[in-house]
Amino acid sequence: MWVVTINEKNKLRVYTLNRLPPEVVAVAFAKSSRSPEPFDIIADELSDEKSAKFHEKWVVGYGHSSVAEHAVLSIAIENVSILATKIIEDNRLASYTEKSTRYQVFDKTKYYKPKKLMESSLGRVYEETSDFIFDSYVEMIKVIIPFLKKKYPQENQPDKLYEIQINNKALDNIRYVLTVATLTNLGMTINARNLEHAAVKLLSHPLKEMKDIGKKIKEAAVKVTPTLIKYVEPNTYLIETEKDLQAEADSIAINSEAQIEGNMVTLVEFDEDAENKVICGILYRFTNHTYNEIKKRVMYMQREEKEKIIDYALKKIGKFDWPIRELEHCYYTFDILMDYGAFRDVQRHRMVTQTNQELGIDHGYCIPEEVKEAGLENIYRECMKRAEESFNNIKKEFPKEASYIVPLAYRKRTLFKCNLRELYHFIKIRSGKRGHVSYRKIAQEMYLLIKEKHPLLSKYIEVDMSYQFLN
Numbered sequence: 080m081w082v083v084t085i086n087e088k089n090k091l092r093v094y095t096l097n098r099l100p101p102e103v104v105a106v107a108f109a110k111s112s113r114s115p116e117p118f119d120i121i122a123d124e125l126s127d128e129k130s131a132k133f134h135e136k137w138v139v140g141y142g143h144s145s146v147a148e149h150a151v152l153s154i155a156i157e158n159v160s161i162l163a164t165k166i167i168e169d170n171r172l173a174s175y176t177e178k179s180t181r182y183q184v185f186d187k188t189k190y191y192k193p194k195k196l197m198e199s200s201l202g203r204v205y206e207e208t209s210d211f212i213f214d215s216y217v218e219m220i221k222v223i224i225p226f227l228k229k230k231y232p233q234e235n236q237p238d239k240l241y242e243i244q245i246n247n248k249a250l251d252n253i254r255y256v257l258t259v260a261t262l263t264n265l266g267m268t269i270n271a272r273n274l275e276h277a278a279v280k281l282l283s284h285p286l287k288e289m290k291d292i293g294k295k296i297k298e299a300a301v302k303v304t305p306t307l308i309k310y311v312e313p314n315t316y317l318i319e320t321e322k323d324l325q326a327e328a329d330s331i332a333i334n335s336e337a338q339i340e341g342n343m344v345t346l347v348e349f350d351e352d353a354e355n356k357v358i359c360g361i362l363y364r365f366t367n368h369t370y371n372e373i374k375k376r377v378m379y380m381q382r383e384e385k386e387k388i389i390d391y392a393l394k395k396i397g398k399f400d401w402p403i404r405e406l407e408h409c410y411y412t413f414d415i416l417m418d419y420g421a422f423r424d425v426q427r428h429r430m431v432t433q434t435n436q437e438l439g440i441d442h443g444y445c446i447p448e449e450v451k452e453a454g455l456e457n458i459y460r461e462c463m464k465r466a467e468e469s470f471n472n473i474k475k476e477f478p479k480e481a482s483y484i485v486p487l488a489y490r491k492r493t494l495f496k497c498n499l500r501e502l503y504h505f506i507k508i509r510s511g512k513r514g515h516v517s518y519r520k521i522a523q524e525m526y527l528l529i530k531e532k533h534p535l536l537s538k539y540i541e542v543d544m545s546y547q548f549l550n
Contacts, residue, residue, distance in 0.1 A: 096122060101150035101271065102304050109146040147272035147307045152300055154267045154274075156292065160191040161423070162259040162438070162482060163288050170277045171429045173269035180254040180261075180420075180487075181247050181515075184220065187213035190260040193480045194287060201473050208469040208484055212256055212462045219253045219455050226453040251515060252447040255420055255488035256462045259438060271307040274300055278308070283317040285479050343416040344524040346532070348496075353409035353533050357499065358388050360405035386535055393539040402539070406500035409536070413495045413525060418445045420487040421517035425495070428505050434494040438482045440467050442490035445517065463488065499536055502529065507541040519543075 096104045099122055107122040114121055156167065168175050187210045196205055227248050233241045269277065274296070281293030293311075300308040350356060355377050362373045377385075392403055417425065419438055426433065444463050450456060466486050474481035497505070502525065508514075509522035523544055530537040 092117070094119070100303065101152060102306060104151075105146050105149035105271070105307070108149045145272070147275070147304075148270040150271035150304050150307055152269060152271065152274060152303055154269070154296060154299060156265045156267060156296070158189075158262045159265065159292055160259060160288060160483065161257070161261050161263055161487075163191075163292060164263060164265050165423065165426055165435075166284065166289055167265060167267065167277070167281070167292065168426060168429070169433075169435070170269070170273060170280075172273045173267055173277070173429075175268075175427070176266045177423075178263040178265070180257060181250050184217070184250065185213070185257060185261050186217060189262040190258060191262055191288060191483060192260075193477070193483060196473065196477050196480045196483075199476065201476060204469050204472055205484060208465045209258060209260065211465055212258060212486065215458055215462050216253055216256050219256070219450075219458060220249055222455060223249045223252060223449065223453045227449070230449075230452070248449075252449050252453075255418070255445065255447060255450075256459060256486050258466065258484055258486050259419060260483040271300070271304045275308055275311055278311045279314050280317065282311065282313040285321070344521055344528065345414045346411060346525075346528040347414045347494075348410075348412040349532055350409040350411075353499070354385060354389075354535050356408045357405055357536060358385055360408040361388055361392055361403070364405065382535075389535050389538065396539060402500055402503050404500065406503065406536075407498040409499050410496060411499070411502065411525075411529065413528075415493050415495050415521060416442060416490050417493065417521060418488055418490050418517055419485070421515065421521060422491060422493060423487075424509070424515065424518045425493065425521060428497075428501065430501055431495055431497040431505075433496075436492045438485050438489065438491045440470050440485060440489055442492070444486065444488035444490065446488070447516075462486065499529075503540055510543045512543055512545065 096107060096118065099107070103122060107118050110121050111118060159167070164175075164177055168177075190209050190213065192202075192206070196202055224245060227245050231245065231248070236244065278293050278296050278300070281289045281296065284290060284293070290313075297308060297311050355374070358377050358380070359370060359373050362368075362377070363370055366373065392405070396402055415425065422435075426435075446456065446459060450459050463486065466484055466489075469484045470481050473484060506522045506526050509518050510526065511519070514522075523542065526537065526540055526542045526544075529540070
């Protein structure tokens, strides 16, 4: 008889359970808290039926929702509007990859048509405006490509690479005329607990497209995790609360400031005591004193002493390193006015607390400089003019659906609250030369604002300030 020795029982093992259905994996991990057996032994004893009973009892019955976090799904979502992708992606704990407006060309067969709008007298207005914008988009690409080849002549690049680079520049400039109704594809990887929350939000959304997406996600997920997702339904709290708050906000008179030209980043709130908070956090980890004891000492530190601690914490940070977590002890809140094209990239930083205003036409639109240089300003502005006229007509009867006709060039506001550690990441990624000018400027302005308030803390932020902004 073969006997497992103590040493073999205690041997380090690391392996995946990808061969198993997500619900079985979730149960296997959950049962480990009460079973001495290895994960694979526990899993081999489970069936779909046993897993379902476990989830019904513990997850559904007793609310042990954390178990559902071990059931992970990868969901392909195709032919949804750009507007819908931003609503789907408004969930922190998931990963997303979206069809790019930089690498792919879109046409007028690829935009969302809201059913109740199309069945009304305004359907024709919506369709004619959309078709004109998409036709203009295609024609503008044909014009700007030879212009860009003349402006950026081929040097040492291989032919194929050069063509790709020119096409990307062209699409980066012309994408701004695309409306948020443009159909796109989105890949989402998410655990069952957060998927339930995401699906409930979609089912509770005022727009029909979001409700339809929520239903389709539930149908697809139930096939994989039948127990963990099957109770997803519209949420009365979300539905009624949105209505109440919208009505209350509409009743409050607020004075508007003059319209801003261009994107704008305003630092509206920040920790005045941020430097001391970060230093206290660092010292707290490396001593056995209370926070208040450390704080008393830090308050009397000279600037040189504080700078020395910050230097030790950050000066050895490498290209691919994250700074230490103690930078999370201070926060900054930015009010960002940005075009929707930039918003699509900024919103991807989901660890940040974001509060988004709806897209409209109140804040005007941006025009890429190279669109003007290529002689396309008139047709570009005509697209915006028609979009505005249609928006104003549609909004009277369908205020929510009106957003679909708005191009990516139009600006919207987002409240963006994050800790310093996340800003180290955001500014580094979004200020880089390969990024689009609109969000590069946002990242650079954030850096300058932090540097002005807290030069010690901003000292090691990696930022590219080389770009010359064009109005």
